[in-house]
Amino acid sequence: MKEDPIETLRQQDTNLRDAIKLEEEALPPMPADLNARLMQRVEEERAKEVAKRRRVRMFWPLVAAACVAALIAVFLTPPKGTLEDGMSAGKPVAVKVDKPKREKEVPQVEVPQKATQTEAPQRISIPSEEKVAEQPKMKRPAATTSRPLLAQKPVAEKAVAENAVAEEAVAVVESSTEQSIPETPRGEMATVTLTERDIPITRPENYQYTPEEIALMKKQANEAYLKWVELELEISKYTLEKMAQK
Amino acid sequence: MVTDIETNLIEGLREHSPKAQQMMVERYGRHVFSQVVRLLPSVEDAEEVYQDVFLKVFLNINRYDEEKASLKSWVSRIAYNESMIRAALKHLPPEERSLITMFYYEEMSVKDIAYVTDSPPNTIASKLFRTRKKLCKIIQMIQS
Numbered sequence: 222m223k224e225d226p227i228e229t230l231r232q233q234d235t236n237l238r239d240a241i242k243l244e245e246e247a248l249p250p251m252p253a254d255l256n257a258r259l260m261q262r263v264e265e266e267r268a269k270e271v272a273k274r275r276r277v278r279m280f281w282p283l284v285a286a287a288c289v290a291a292l293i294a295v296f297l298t299p300p301k302g303t304l305e306d307g308m309s310a311g312k313p314v315a316v317k318v319d320k321p322k323r324e325k326e327v328p329q330v331e332v333p334q335k336a337t338q339t340e341a342p343q344r345i346s347i348p349s350e351e352k353v354a355e356q357p358k359m360k361r362p363a364a365t366t367s368r369p370l371l372a373q374k375p376v377a378e379k380a381v382a383e384n385a386v387a388e389e390a391v392a393v394v395e396s397s398t399e400q401s402i403p404e405t406p407r408g409e410m411a412t413v414t415l416t417e418r419d420i421p422i423t424r425p426e427n428y429q430y431t432p433e434e435i436a437l438m439k440k441q442a443n444e445a446y447l448k449w450v451e452l453e454l455e456i457s458k459y460t461l462e463k464m465a466q467k
Numbered sequence: 468m469v470t471d472i473e474t475n476l477i478e479g480l481r482e483h484s485p486k487a488q489q490m491m492v493e494r495y496g497r498h499v500f501s502q503v504v505r506l507l508p509s510v511e512d513a514e515e516v517y518q519d520v521f522l523k524v525f526l527n528i529n530r531y532d533e534e535k536a537s538l539k540s541w542v543s544r545i546a547y548n549e550s551m552i553r554a555a556l557k558h559l560p561p562e563e564r565s566l567i568t569m570f571y572y573e574e575m576s577v578k579d580i581a582y583v584t585d586s587p588p589n590t591i592a593s594k595l596f597r598t599r600k601k602l603c604k605i606i607q608m609i610q611s
Contacts, residue, residue: 255518256489
């Protein structure tokens with residue numbers, strides 16, 4: 222309703238319309254290639270959009286796969302306690318060692334006091350090697366064994382332990398148990414800490430020759446040299462004799 | 468309010484049909500350009516705004532409501548707003564203008580702008596916020 226008088230005014234006002242027309246004509250013309258450039262830009266934007274969508278489409282399956290992998294890793298990995306890399310990593314490992322059963326000593330307790338007093342110092346003076354022989358039931362963890370933390374070993378392994386080869390390791394274990402662990406009641410377990418250093422072959426000092434070994438090698442080399450000189454002399458004597466015969 | 472041709476055109480635009488987009492540009496291009504040039508004396512600026520207007524139209528066609536206005540009016544409104552923003556930008560100091568240009572026109576992230584300007588991202592974010600407010604005030608002043 223209100224627009225009608227304004228519309229009539231606009232149609233009647235020819236001067237104003239002419240002025241607007243003139244001003245429009247004075248404005249810069251629209252470039253001919255502007256629409257082409259616009260359409261090109263639209264295409265570029267569309268390509269960008271498609272690439273973005275594709276990236277998003279590629280991204281989420283990867284995220285899902287990563288989540289599934291993480292879940293599988295969490296649920297399928299064994300608990301920490303069963304991991305077997307304790308010894309190989311060079312970290313100290315707690316090894317439970319059976320205290321030797323002293324079944325034979327039990328009757329000794331019943332012996333009168335005088336007898337026990339005389340026996341006690343004897344026991345102390347026993348060298349460590351003998352002690353090893355006396356205590357065959359002690360469990361010695363092998364450096365490469367995969368279960369150093371097992372508390373109880375089967376009987377077969379006990380037998381192997383009895384014939385154990387690495388006496389030094391045993392001695393170390395033995396000495397450490399003797400020194401650090403107080404005597405526990407029979408049947409209880411004692412904890413000993415073993416490292417790679419306790420295995421003789423891995424001790425760095427064993428990589429080098431001892432002075433005794435070096436002296437022995439020198440002696441052997443000298444003897445070999447003397448023997449070689451004697452042999453050369455014999456050879457030359459033999460050749461001289463042959464030449465004299467000729 | 469909306470003719471059959473326009474209805475088909477809007478349908479095509481909503482389907483992102485290149486034909487419909489071409490038709491839209493041919494139909495309303497001259498009108499938009501003259502409107503932009505009237506507000507922005509520089510032809511380069513007018514050309515940029517012209518392209519921005521049509522890109523906005525193509526991207527936001529789903530937000531167009533036929534009940535409220537004709538397609539031509541809707542496009543004119545976008546052109547007017549874009550031109551006003553561009554005109555207001557001229558009144559900003561160079562630093563703020565470059566921030567707005569980088570963020571809105573070049574679509575750079577705050578992190579990238581921070582790297583370019585060698586300033587912390589938080590500072591850039593707060594500067595952008597302040598500049599936006601300033602821009603609104605300038606636009607209101609131009610309109611009044």
